[in-house]
Amino acid sequence: MTPEELAAARDRVIPDVVAGGLRVLFCGINPGLMSAATGHxxxxxxxxxxxxxxxxxxxxxxxxxxxxxELLDYGLGITNVVARATARADELGAEEFRxxxxxxEQKVRRLRPSWLAVVGVTAYRTAFGERGAKIGPQDRTIGATRIWALPNPSGLNAHWTAESMAEEYARLRAAADAPVTPDIPFTPGLPD
Known part of the structure; x- marks a missing residue:
């Protein structure tokens, strides 16, 4: 990509990779210029x-x-908190995140994935007003969709190696692969 091609990609929106009922919908912060230029x-x-x-x-x-x-074949999808492309995530304001x-939240209610995985805990904190959120499963849900905050996979995130990130992503995978057991109400007088 030339610098001109990358600059021309600023503010573009790339389509989500989504379907209803996904196991995990991964949610990036926003597309970078390379993503916007390639559409990936x-x-x-x-x-x-x-x-x-x-x-x-x-x-x-x-x-x-x-x-x-191909992610759809595995019950996975991708979207972003903010749709428009920028060179850096710090070009986005707090109001744009909110x-x-x-x-x-509207998209998740419509698509109903089992898990929403936000890749960037700071983006999650700002978008959902959860200032104390940490990496891992969150208490908050969107309907029946559980939320997991994951480390940002950007190469700029030097606090996490690919291996340590993979361990956290694998924790989510194990949760997403676990069988869902419906809550069965207890009825007094019947054997449990």
Whole structure:
């Protein structure tokens, strides 16, 4: 990509990779310029999303960004908190994150994934007003959809290695793979 092609991608929106009833809907902060220029989520070469997804056991092989539609075959999808592309996430304001959180909540209610996985705990905190949120499962739900905050796979996130990120993503995978048991109310007088 030339600098001109990347600059022309600013503020573009790339389509979500979604379907109803997904196991996990991964939610990025917003598309970077490389993603907007190619039309593929997490397309920047230094981004660790695709290798971490494979290391965590979500996919049988490492997918390329251009193969993102294959995620649907595994019950996975991708969206973003904020739809417009920027060179850096810090170009987004708090109000834009909050509005993105509101729109994301509507999308989740419509699509009903089992899990919403926000890749970036700071983005989750800002979008949903959960200032004390930490990496891992959250108490908050959107309807029946549970939420998990994951480390941001950006190469700029030096606090996490691909291996330590994969461990956290694998914790989500185990939760997403666990059988769902419906709550069965207790009826007095009947054997339990």
């Amino acid at each position: 989520h997490f397309a920047r070469p230094g981004n660790r999303f695709w290798p971490v997804l494979h290391l965590a056991g979500f996919t049988p092989r490492r997918l390329l960004p251009a193969e993102q539609e 509005e993105g959180g509101r729109l994301l």
